[in-house]
Amino acid sequence: MIELRVNGRKRRFRGPAFKRLLDVLREDFRLTGTKEGCGEGECGACTVLIDGEPVNACLVPVCQVAGRRVETVEALGTPEGLSPLQKAFLEAGGTQCGICTPGMLVTAWAYLRSGGRDDPDAIRVALSGNLCRCTGYQQIVESVLTAVRRR
Numbered sequence: 001m002i003e004l005r006v007n008g009r010k011r012r013f014r015g016p017a018f019k020r021l022l023d024v025l026r027e028d029f030r031l032t033g034t035k036e037g038c039g040e041g042e043c044g045a046c047t048v049l050i051d052g053e054p055v056n057a058c059l060v061p062v063c064q065v066a067g068r069r070v071e072t073v074e075a076l077g078t079p080e081g082l083s084p085l086q087k088a089f090l091e092a093g094g095t096q097c098g099i100c101t102p103g104m105l106v107t108a109w110a111y112l113r114s115g116g117r118d119d120p121d122a123i124r125v126a127l128s129g130n131l132c133r134c135t136g137y138q139q140i141v142e143s144v145l146t147a148v149r150r151r
């Protein structure tokens, strides 16, 4: 059995130790906000925070997060209670497709929380592991800038 803390709650996983964290979150814990794009660590769609750091959940076997803190997009806000970051994404047009947006939000959340600067280039670097095949990055950067300026 593997114990971990997910979105502030202690969870237990009974199953294969090398099952991907992405699948455990989606299938076992029903946290389907985390999406699968490439499944190979390239796109960032599956980004979650492990002990506060953005990580691709498709590359992490669940045994590696035993005793650690995992946060998913579900912890950021709810449809009824959007976080300031999610509101900024809506207002500045950064909310795009359902595959890339959760990962973008999670990475941006880590940027904000770690005191990320009011600097479009620094935001681009922070988001460089999150790909959008539609290349609509400008509004995403503006969304994060909006949230940083309101922090």
Ligand code: FES
Binding pocket: 035, 036, 037, 038, 039, 040, 041, 042, 043, 044, 045, 046, 047, 056, 057, 058, 059
């Ligand atoms: S699905 Fe994990 S990086 Fe693409």
Ligand code: FES
Binding pocket: 096, 097, 098, 099, 100, 101, 131, 132, 133, 134, 135, 136
């Ligand atoms: S991949 Fe999501 S909008 Fe481009």
